[in-house]
Amino acid sequence: MACISYSFKTLCLFLLFVAAASRPTNKPKVFNVRRYGSKPDGKTDNANAFTSVWKSACGRKSGSSKIYVPKGTFYLGGVEFLGPCKNPIEFIIDGTLLAPANPMDIKQDIWINFRYINDLSISGSGILDGQGEQSWPLNDCHKNPNCPKLAMNMGFAFVNNSNIKDITSLNSKIGHLNFYSVHHFNITGVTITAPGDSPNTDGIKMGFCSNIQISKTNIGTGDxxxxxxxxxxxxxxxxxxxxxxxxxxxxxxxxxxxxxxxxxxxxxxxxxxxxxxxxxxxxxxxxxxxxxxxxxxxxxxxxxxxxxxxxxxxxxxxYPPCEHEQxxxxxxxxxxxxxxxxxxxxxxxxxxxxxxxxxxxxxxxxxxxxxxxxxxxxxxxxxxxxxxxxxxxxxxxxxxxxxx
Known part of the structure; x- marks a missing residue:
């Protein structure tokens, strides 16, 4: 009887171990951009590497994903992060993302753009450096119909149940953060900085949005x-x-x-x-x-x-004269x-x-x-x-x- 009792206890302990080992973990999988070939040298265009990281993180079917940008300066041409994703995405930026100084080198309206995504979280101590100084003299569209299109620093379109926290947006070429058709979004602890004479550098711009919270944020811009x-x-x-x-x-x-x-x-x-x-x-x-x-x-x-x-x-x-007189x-x-x-x-x-x-x-x-x-x-x-x-x-x- 003692032998049977001992065997039964051993079997129960084994089954408990198997159950615990097979239980799914809640820890997100970390995708470090360095492991996808990105280089923090401030010169190499890391757009393709960042896009590859996003595709892997966005396409993961089980559990959440965490994209990590470590400290360092990551030069980044125009990049677009598209959903829908199969899981929540946490995007942590502790380094500096550096935009091209020449505005012609960004072939889209928004330098870093997120579209068609739910459950996105962006945070970190990092900086989005738009390098806008070279672009500001070109911002004369009110009198020049052939003015170049300038890219905003970061944009969100059709993004829901998401947030951005603690990031710094610096010297955008035109606006800093743009929101279009975004719903249930929190903006907390963000810093937005550009000189007071930098034209049209709106801090946060939004249209057709609902249920947005903006708190504990410092904004200084030219618009x-x-x-x-x-x-x-x-x-x-x-x-x-x-x-x-x-x-x-x-x-x-x-x-x-x-x-x-x-x-x-x-x-x-x-x-x-x-x-x-x-x-x-x-x-x-x-x-x-x-x-x-x-x-x-x-x-x-x-x-x-x-x-x-x-x-x-x-x-x-x-910019007078205006049409309202008629x-x-x-x-x-x-x-x-x-x-x-x-x-x-x-x-x-x-x-x-x-x-x-x-x-x-x-x-x-x-x-x-x-x-x-x-x-x-x-x-x-x-x-x-x-x-x-x-x-x-x-x-x-x-x-x-x-x-x-």
Whole structure:
């Protein structure tokens, strides 16, 4: 009996060992770009090696994949990472990805582009160096119809349930991070940097997106820190520092016929430092579309020597003369807009500009505790202007409000 009991225990232990050994592990498979032939010498084009890594990681059928870019400088021509993938992808960048200095060497609109992917995570201490200095003098498309196409640093199109964290985007040729038809995406701890005089280097640009979170991010560029375009809904921005740049801009809107509503935007705990604008909504006066801009909340916003702290401009015309003199007022309807605890200093005497459409006046605009003091070379206190707007004001008001 003792022998049988001992044999039974041995068999049970063996079966437990087999079960444990056959149990699938949750650890992702690591794909180090160095093992696929990439060279961190800052000269060799690693586009083919990175594409090969992506195909292997994306095509893995069991378990998640982790692509790792170690420290070093990896020169990278234009590259596109396509899905759908068979598993979640974690892309860790600890090195520097270096773009071609010559813009003609990138044969696509976006230098590093992710498309048709779910469950993508990008993180690391690495840098996306767009080497934009050579491209900025070429950015004259407003007056030169033959201007070259310049590539943005990184783009996401049809990417869902994903995130980017801690990466630095440096000196893009044009915009830094572009989002199109992206849903449920988190942007956290990102740093975006370009000189204040670098043209059209928008920090984060998005259109036809929903459920985007942007937090704990520092943006300093030569254009909008964040540009919110047609069809964007449920956007939450918090703990962002912006400057230099043109502020957080909605628009421009209304120029094209196929544009969609922009709604449900929340901006909280943001600092604008030395920007040309802070809170900005811009629509073309000669609208080609009738769309709605609604349900916006701006709260706890600090302005430090901002040119135009609050600016609703429904007569947007960056390069006059414009067509609106023949086509009439903007058809973009702005409504349900709350601005609460907006404080700091304005470089221009006009600190609050609410210039709405005569055909579609702004509705239900609420100002609560606005304190913006004039700190520019002109003398006198800050002022406000209102055109074609209905709303209310309460609490502390500097400048004196002009709402009906």
């Amino acid at each position: 909008d820190c964040i540009a919110i375009l047609s069809g964007t809904t449920n956007l939450n921005i918090s703990n962002v520092k912006c400057g230099p740049g043109h502020g957080i801009s909605v628009g421009s809107l209304g120029k094209n016929k196929d544009e969609k509503d922009v709604k449900d935007l929340t901006v909280r705990d943001v600092i604008f430092n030395g920007t040309s604008d802070g809170i900005r909504i811009k629509t073309w006066e000669s609208s080609a579309s009738k769309i709605l801009v609604s349900n916006f909340v701006y709260e706890n916003i600090q302005m430090i020597d901002v040119g135009n702290p609050i600016n609703i401009d429904q007569k947007y015309c960056p 086509k009439g007022e903007s058809h973009v309807q702005i409504q349900n807009l709350k601005l609460k605890n907006i404080f700091g200093t304005s470089k221009n005497k006009m600190a609050v500009k609410l210039q709405c459409s005569k055909s579609f006046p702004c509705k239900n605009v609420e100002l609560i505790d606005v304190n913006l003091k004039h700190n520019g070379v002109e003398g006198g206190s800050s002022t406000a202007v209102c055109e074609n707007i209905n709303g209310s004001a309460s609490g502390n008001m500097v400048p004196q409000h002009c709402l009906n």
